[in-house]
Amino acid sequence: MSIIFRIDRVMADRKISLGELAKRIDLTNSNLSILKTGKARAIRIETLNAICRELECQPGDLLEYAEKKEPEEEKK
Amino acid sequence: MKYLGEKSLSSVLNILLKIIFYISIVVSVIFMVILFIIMFIEPVTDPNSIGINQLNYKFFHEFRSDNKVWEMQKFPLLAKIFILPYVLIVIGFIINIIRKSQQFFKNLRNNVVFIQTNVELLQNISKMVIIVSIMTLDFGSILIGLILLVLTEIFKNGTVLQEEQDLTV
Numbered sequence: 001m002s003i004i005f006r007i008d009r010v011m012a013d014r015k016i017s018l019g020e021l022a023k024r025i026d027l028t029n030s031n032l033s034i035l036k037t038g039k040a041r042a043i044r045i046e047t048l049n050a051i052c053r054e055l056e057c058q059p060g061d062l063l064e065y066a067e068k069k070e071p072e073e074e075k076k
Numbered sequence: 077m078k079y080l081g082e083k084s085l086s087s088v089l090n091i092l093l094k095i096i097f098y099i100s101i102v103v104s105v106i107f108m109v110i111l112f113i114i115m116f117i118e119p120v121t122d123p124n125s126i127g128i129n130q131l132n133y134k135f136f137h138e139f140r141s142d143n144k145v146w147e148m149q150k151f152p153l154l155a156k157i158f159i160l161p162y163v164l165i166v167i168g169f170i171i172n173i174i175r176k177s178q179q180f181f182k183n184l185r186n187n188v189v190f191i192q193t194n195v196e197l198l199q200n201i202s203k204m205v206i207i208v209s210i211m212t213l214d215f216g217s218i219l220i221g222l223i224l225l226v227l228t229e230i231f232k233n234g235t236v237l238q239e240e241q242d243l244t245v
Contacts, residue, residue, distance in 0.1 A: 031245045041243040 004064045025050035086184035093178035104167045115148050115156045169208045190238035198228040
């Protein structure tokens with residue numbers, strides 16, 4: 001997929017851990033990890049809304065479109 | 077009535093099929109031994125024979141009935157050689173169907189429904205049911221096999237949807 005989820009970058013800027021964020025948005029650690037590692041196939045508006053609320057950011061800060069496929073994806 | 081998970085119909089079927097699996101192995105071995113004896117062991121006609129021959133006499137004369145099975149003695153050797161592995165293959169398929177069904181219901185008992193393993197199990201079961209029904213000339217069972225094949229496709233689609241659901245955050 002060419003859409004990259006940059007949640008790790010925003011989390012680092014806000015100095016918030018994965019566990020802490022998961023707790024705040026009422027999501028399991030494993031689900032948030034799926035999102036962070038880019039394994040997610042889809043994201044609910046509800047989840048995006050909660051992440052933006054807690055990280056005080058815009059959806060555009062979290063999502064990025066890359067023209068080229070990443071080497072990891074090419075292997076798949 | 078609960079169909080999936082612990083203490084459900086699936087768990088009952090899992091246990092039942094496990095018991096049937098072991099019973100069918102024992103019954104199959106006994107059946108194959110009897111079939112071998114009926115087809116290949118020449119009957120002893122002398123009632124005064126001793127040892128193993130006495131056993132042979134008893135088997136063929138005391139347990140003999142008007143059953144057509146005994147006619148197998150008169151079959152040509154080539155037919156006898158063909159029948160034994162044929163029956164063995166059919167029994168093997170039936171035991172395998174029981175085993176795979178048990179594994180399928182074990183997964184359902186564990187609340188694991190839409191996974192690739194279940195798709196493969198159903199696919200194997202349906203194929204084996206069709207093969208057995210053809211081999212035993214029981215064409216009614218082909219319908220069951222075909223229904224299972226359709227069910228496999230439904231499970232395949234279900235697995236894709238489940239994966240999609242699992243990866244939706």
